[in-house]
Amino acid sequence: MSKIIKTEAIVLRKINYSESSLIVSLFTKSNGKISAILKGGRRPNSKLSSVVDLLNHIQVIIYKKESRDIQVISSADLYSYFPNIKSDFTKTTYAYAVCELVNDVYMEGEVNELMFNGLVRILNLMNNQEENSAILFIKFFIFFLKEIGYELNLELCKICSKELSIELKPVPFGNEGFICLSCQSEHKIQKINESELFNFLSCLKNRKKLNYVNDKLIESAIKFLLNYLRNHLENFKGLQSLEINHNYSGGIKNV
Numbered sequence: 454m455s456k457i458i459k460t461e462a463i464v465l466r467k468i469n470y471s472e473s474s475l476i477v478s479l480f481t482k483s484n485g486k487i488s489a490i491l492k493g494g495r496r497p498n499s500k501l502s503s504v505v506d507l508l509n510h511i512q513v514i515i516y517k518k519e520s521r522d523i524q525v526i527s528s529a530d531l532y533s534y535f536p537n538i539k540s541d542f543t544k545t546t547y548a549y550a551v552c553e554l555v556n557d558v559y560m561e562g563e564v565n566e567l568m569f570n571g572l573v574r575i576l577n578l579m580n581n582q583e584e585n586s587a588i589l590f591i592k593f594f595i596f597f598l599k600e601i602g603y604e605l606n607l608e609l610c611k612i613c614s615k616e617l618s619i620e621l622k623p624v625p626f627g628n629e630g631f632i633c634l635s636c637q638s639e640h641k642i643q644k645i646n647e648s649e650l651f652n653f654l655s656c657l658k659n660r661k662k663l664n665y666v667n668d669k670l671i672e673s674a675i676k677f678l679l680n681y682l683r684n685h686l687e688n689f690k691g692l693q694s695l696e697i698n699h700n701y702s703g704g705i706k707n708v
């Protein structure tokens with residue numbers, strides 16, 4: 454017996470299948486990640502192919518059978534296709550990176566409505582605002598880590614568990630977290646100026662206003678987060694979407 458599901462979804466990934474069809478990975482509001490086929494989706498006259506397109510926020514009707522790995526899309530309607538993201542190379546890069554992150558880490562059928570809402574929200578922010586899309590990506594990454602159970606610890610020193618603050622000039626310790634000034638001298642760790650990274654991540658995590666940012670800081674924050682996730686998830690290999698982009702902030706030096 455197949456079940457009919459009507460739900461909101463974001464299209465995370467799209468691949469061609471056979472001469473005429475598409476297989477997509479959807480993150481749905483009610484059923485988590487679902488792989489589904491859009492039959493005839495590659496035909497030029499397909500009405501649904503532009504709806505069921507990468508990044509799009511859609512409402513979809515799916516025939517779902519537990520015994521099947523790939524479900525069947527019966528119809529779909531568009532909420533948003535995020536035109537401002539798609540017309541901007543940097544925004545597209547980070548929006549794809551957000552989708553790739555969710556697609557890589559989430560298992561089929563793992564439901565998380567908060568994650569779905571976060572995904573829709575970040576794509577809308579990237580689409581609507583002048584806000585730096587690299588910084589939005591980092592904000593999403595911090596939220597994402599929390600939701601998958603690996604919350605980034607910026608509160609306590611990784612070695613002595615002392616409460617961290619900007620005055621203690623915390624620096625990264627391995628790929629695990631940050632350590633305080635006294636642990637740095639005890640362990641002879643000298644990373645002058647790297648406490649900027651702590652301030653930056655801490656501001657984003659705690660929704661404080663950023664006073665200063667540059668490409669290098671954005672780059673090191675993204676590297677740190679990717680390594681941090683890799684440290685927790687052996688199978689996570691990094692994000693291909695980011696490998697082609699070397700201009701992290703899209704030219705914006707200050708926010």
Ligand SMILES: [Zn+2]
Pocket residue numbers: 610611612613614615632633634635636637
């Ligand atoms: Zn310490």
